[in-house]
Amino acid sequence: MNGKFYLSTVGKVLDWARSQSLWYFSAGTSCCSNELLATLGCRYDLERFGCLPQVDPRQSDLLIITGAISYKAAPHLKQLYDSMLSPKLVLAVGSCANCGGPFAPDVSYSVVPGANRVIPVDVYIPGCPPRPEAIMNGLIALQERLRGTERASTKNK
Amino acid sequence: MEQNGLLQKINKLVPGAILEKQRFGRSAELCLWVESEKLRELCVALKNDPAAELDWLENFSAMQLEDALVFTYFIRSTRTKERLILRSSVELTSPLERIDFQSLAGVWGMAEPQEREIAELFGIRFVDENGASAEYAKTASNHWKGFPLRKSFVFDGDKGTRGGPR
Amino acid sequence: MIESLKTDLTQWEIGPYDHSLPGPMLLRLRLDGELIVAGEVETGFLHRGLEKAFERQLWRSAIPYADRLDPEGAVFGELALCLAAEEIAALEVPSRAQSIRVILSELTRISAHMGYIVRVARAVGSETMVHYVLRDREKILDLFELATGARVSLNFLRFGGVQADVTEGFIERVLEICELLRIRLKEYNDLFTYNHAFIKRTRGIGTIAPEVARTFGVTGPNARASGISFDVRKEHPYSGYDFLDFEVPIGRRESQHLGDANHRFLLRLQEISTSIEILKQSAEAISPGPFALRKPEESFEVPRGEAYIRIESSRGLLGCHLVSDGGAYPARIQFRPPSLALLSVLPQLVRGIRIEDLPVVLATLDIGIAEADR
Numbered sequence: 001m002n003g004k005f006y007l008s009t010v011g012k013v014l015d016w017a018r019s020q021s022l023w024y025f026s027a028g029t030s031c032c033s034n035e036l037l038a039t040l041g042c043r044y045d046l047e048r049f050g051c052l053p054q055v056d057p058r059q060s061d062l063l064i065i066t067g068a069i070s071y072k073a074a075p076h077l078k079q080l081y082d083s084m085l086s087p088k089l090v091l092a093v094g095s096c097a098n099c100g101g102p103f104a105p106d107v108s109y110s111v112v113p114g115a116n117r118v119i120p121v122d123v124y125i126p127g128c129p130p131r132p133e134a135i136m137n138g139l140i141a142l143q144e145r146l147r148g149t150e151r152a153s154t155k156n157k
Numbered sequence: 158m159e160q161n162g163l164l165q166k167i168n169k170l171v172p173g174a175i176l177e178k179q180r181f182g183r184s185a186e187l188c189l190w191v192e193s194e195k196l197r198e199l200c201v202a203l204k205n206d207p208a209a210e211l212d213w214l215e216n217f218s219a220m221q222l223e224d225a226l227v228f229t230y231f232i233r234s235t236r237t238k239e240r241l242i243l244r245s246s247v248e249l250t251s252p253l254e255r256i257d258f259q260s261l262a263g264v265w266g267m268a269e270p271q272e273r274e275i276a277e278l279f280g281i282r283f284v285d286e287n288g289a290s291a292e293y294a295k296t297a298s299n300h301w302k303g304f305p306l307r308k309s310f311v312f313d314g315d316k317g318t319r320g321g322p323r
Numbered sequence: 324m325i326e327s328l329k330t331d332l333t334q335w336e337i338g339p340y341d342h343s344l345p346g347p348m349l350l351r352l353r354l355d356g357e358l359i360v361a362g363e364v365e366t367g368f369l370h371r372g373l374e375k376a377f378e379r380q381l382w383r384s385a386i387p388y389a390d391r392l393d394p395e396g397a398v399f400g401e402l403a404l405c406l407a408a409e410e411i412a413a414l415e416v417p418s419r420a421q422s423i424r425v426i427l428s429e430l431t432r433i434s435a436h437m438g439y440i441v442r443v444a445r446a447v448g449s450e451t452m453v454h455y456v457l458r459d460r461e462k463i464l465d466l467f468e469l470a471t472g473a474r475v476s477l478n479f480l481r482f483g484g485v486q487a488d489v490t491e492g493f494i495e496r497v498l499e500i501c502e503l504l505r506i507r508l509k510e511y512n513d514l515f516t517y518n519h520a521f522i523k524r525t526r527g528i529g530t531i532a533p534e535v536a537r538t539f540g541v542t543g544p545n546a547r548a549s550g551i552s553f554d555v556r557k558e559h560p561y562s563g564y565d566f567l568d569f570e571v572p573i574g575r576r577e578s579q580h581l582g583d584a585n586h587r588f589l590l591r592l593q594e595i596s597t598s599i600e601i602l603k604q605s606a607e608a609i610s611p612g613p614f615a616l617r618k619p620e621e622s623f624e625v626p627r628g629e630a631y632i633r634i635e636s637s638r639g640l641l642g643c644h645l646v647s648d649g650g651a652y653p654a655r656i657q658f659r660p661p662s663l664a665l666l667s668v669l670p671q672l673v674r675g676i677r678i679e680d681l682p683v684v685l686a687t688l689d690i691g692i693a694e695a696d697r
Contacts, residue, residue: 027340027343029347030693031394034475035440041457055342070301073347073368076339089662106312107379108372109301129475152611183410184631202689216631218644220655229644231631235537235551242631249631267540278374305375 012148012153018061021050022089022139027080029067032094032129036066039132049139057084062142063080063119066129068096068103081119092144093119095128095136102128123124163187170202171195181242188229193259196245197286199317200264203232204242210234211241214265219275220253221308223251226256226279232265237266252309253280259286280304332360335678338531339368343446343682346692354678364666367674369696370380377656382408382482382624385653390476392658393694395636396532398424398431399636400431401480403643404656408482410629417616418528420484421563422609425468428562429598433504434463435637436591436598443588444515446686447524452515459507462500469493476670482623484615488498497606503615507692508595516592525584529672529684532582542640543581548574548590549582555635563684566608584687591689624651627682638662638689660694 026036039046040053054060057080069077083088094102094114100113115121122145125138167175167189174195181188189197203211225246233240247258256270260283262269272283280303303310347368351362364600373392385404389482392400394575402424409416416424427665435461464474470489471479479486515521536546554571555566571572571595574586580663591686626651633642639661646655672684 024584030371031391031475034394034438037438038457039463041461043458043461054614068369068371070368070370072370073339074664076347076368102391103371103376106377109310109312109375110372111372126159131474182628183413184630213537215540215640216644216657216659218643218655218657218659220646220657222654231642231644235553265540266538266667267664270667273660293678305372310375 013069015044016147016155018087019050019143021052021062022062022143023052023054023055024062024064024091025057025084026064026066027077028064029069029073030096032066032097032127035129035132035143036064036093036135039135044132044136046139049136050141053141058080060084061087062089064093065115066093066120068101069115069118070110072110072113074112074118077115087114089123089142089146090115090119090121091125092116092139093125093127093137094130095126097121098126099126101107109128163239164189166206167199169201170206171199174199184272186240186242188241188244190244190246193245193247196243197259197261197264200230200261202234204264209239209241210236211239212265214267215260215303217261218266219276219279219306221244221249221279221306222246228258230261242320247281249307252307253303255280255282257282257284259283278304278306280307282310330355337681338541343685344385344692345442345685345690347546350673350681352678352681357677357679359673359676359681362670364669366449366666366692366696369692373449373696373697374655374657377653379652381651383622384652385656386480387476387478390478391640392691392697393636393638393660393691394475395435395691396431396637397477398474399641400479401477401639402562403632403634403636403658404426404645404654405480405482405631406634407630407643407645408625408647410630410632411625411645412482414483415616416484417483417613418563418610419488419612420614423470423485423489423614424480424562424650425564425605426468426602426609427477429495429602430463430466430500432637433595433598433602434460436595437463439637439686440511440515440588442546442689446682447521449515449518449521451509452511455511455514459504462503464494466496466500469496472494472589473608481615482625484503484613485619488614494606495611499526501603501606504595504599508592511592516589522585524680524683525588525687527580528584528676528680529673529687530580531668535668535671536582539667541668542664543635543637543661544590544594545587545639545665547572548586550576552572553640555633555640556662556668559633561632561634563605567575567601569597569604584683586686587689589647602655624649631642636661638691638694639664640692645668656677658694658697660691660697662691662695663688666695 092098097115100111103111105113123138124141127134174191175189179188179191211232211234213233213235218229225248227246230243258281335352338349349365351363354358386401389400389404390397420478431450437456440456441453468474470493471477533549552573574581625647629646631644642659644657648654
């Protein structure tokens with residue numbers, strides 16, 4: 001899936017408009033949610049990219065997963081994703097959401113090794129926890145993917 | 158109350174409970190090995206005794222030493238400066254079965270959440286004085302087999318919930 | 324006809340991913356209209372198997388894992404672990420390292436309390452306050468980055484000292500931050516603390532009575548707001564706190580509604596003042612010398628033994644029970660998180676409040692789900 005929802009020119013405009021206003025719901029668990037909170041603050045300001053935090057998944061386009069997902073919480077995360085309305089995108093922030101991170105399968109018995117085992121993820125942001133600049137970088141990559149102007153570093157080679 | 162006075166008092170209240178007295182690590186704190194049958198009696202006596210009044214369970218920790226599970230209770234008083242460490246142990250008979258042990262949830266309020274965790278992670282059934290074991294809502298869902306914090310737990314690696322890349 | 328109307332209790336589950344909750348947990352409530360009649364807490368959604376992870380990694384990896392015990396107070400986990408290992412191995416920590424540890428602890432305490440103010444402000448609905456506080460929290464995170472290289476998970480303390488000496492200019496910046504925070508605290512008070520709407524939303528709500536706090540073992544700012552005078556920095560001083568002169572703020576017994584949400588909030592503001600005082604003293608009294616008595620790049624195994632250490636983290640008494648059998652891997656590291664007691668008190672606290680007061684009660688309690696579940 002290359003991230004585009006429509007193929008026509010009208011679709012391109014719609015995609016461009018959507019990328020400028022991704023309202024997100026953050027399923028925050030542990031350490032990375034602190035850095036997401038700092039990204040919201042006035043120094044790094046996530047809202048200037050059009051991302052307004054929502055408290056209801058049904059009203060958001062983007063699901064940001066920060067932190068470790070445990071096997072107990074995984075069905076609830078899936079339910080959260082299912083309750084979002086299409087078109088929807090997922091951003092995995094931090095090593096735990098990418099691949100289990102420090103709680104990899106040979107170290108931890110209860111962390112899912114990556115949120116992509118539960119729901120499809122569009123962009124992965126590595127770091128433990130990633131700096132706010134890295135989170136913004138990931139978000140911009142997601143926006144560009146949606147618009148179709150993919151940067152070299154995010155293109156599938 | 159100094160240590161000898163406390164020991165004498167305990168021996169009078171609950172005779173035969175103390176198996177051994179030792180120093181806890183390098184600290185000056187007194188650590189008593191208690192027979193597991195008499196544990197609850199001793200704890201109730203210590204809590205109700207007006208001079209000691211050890212009414213706060215600060216920490217309840219469990220660990221596996223070779224073939225036995227050792228429980229350590231760090232108790233102290235909210236009013237005086239009294240502190241005490243109690244220890245008790247139980248043999249690990251088989252790696253996959255739950256072992257019974259006395260529950261102190263009725264004695265101290267802080268025991269309950271920690272007992273719930275230890276029950277699940279070490280495989281213990283905490284039994285109260287009527288012989289009933291509390292049906293604890295699980296701390297975490299049991300998608301693993303066995304008891305994780307025991308040394309015999311085997312990590313069965315990546316469970317592959319969606320068949321993603323290894 | 325209205326009199327013959329029969330109403331039933333509604334069952335409502337909140338969680339695990341909800342913004343009014345402090346983290347992933349499930350709250351099962353029974354409501355009579357808007358009043359909460361009963362509540363049950365289910366946790367375990369963030370159980371990462373931290374205590375087993377310690378046993379699977381070498382000793383030197385224990386410190387980064389201890390960082391992740393409580394993400395808002397990373398230094399507290401590390402400090403408890405290092406103090407326990409140093410007690411077993413009888414390692415002496417030089418006084419410069421102790422001062423650096425105290426400075427980092429108090430900076431973490433201030434940053435954690437600022438995160439608390441952000442959550443409370445959000446629960447009450449004051450988004451302006453959120454941004455004011457986040458702006459100042461960034462300055463503290465800058466200090467962490469200057470000293471250790473990381474903003475959140477510091478991985479800076481080592482067994483026997485700290486990893487490296489603090490950068491040039493760090494101490495001066497700490498003193499500058501102290502001055503800045505004093506001014507900012509006054510600004511917060513002007514903007515938010517004495518705001519009529521905030522006081523109405525938090526006064527008399529979610530009161531923890533002192534007996535309840537004692538029974539369940541609640542410690543830290545929540546217990547001190549109920550009038551219980553217990554602070555580990557005074558009772559069991561560690562890392563040089565006995566040489567510092569500071570007063571621990573405690574809720575005054577004669578005030579009305581002692582132990583309610585408003586008192587808990589005010590107490591933490593006072594704690595920020597106390598921490599600023601401690602920071603100033605430590606920064607001014609820091610003495611030149613080694614930052615660790617053993618080389619940090621040497622691998623270190625804790626010899627056989629055990630220890631139990633208590634420290635005052637931003638949420639309460641954090642205990643660490645460390646057991647070593649002399650091997651390359653830890654035998655057992657068990658943490659006693661201060662938030663466990665709060666989770667036991669929560670069902671009692673939510674009984675009788677309205678559903679719209681629930682986020683305020685949850686936010687003012689400062690429960691850390693990451694440390695409660697480990």
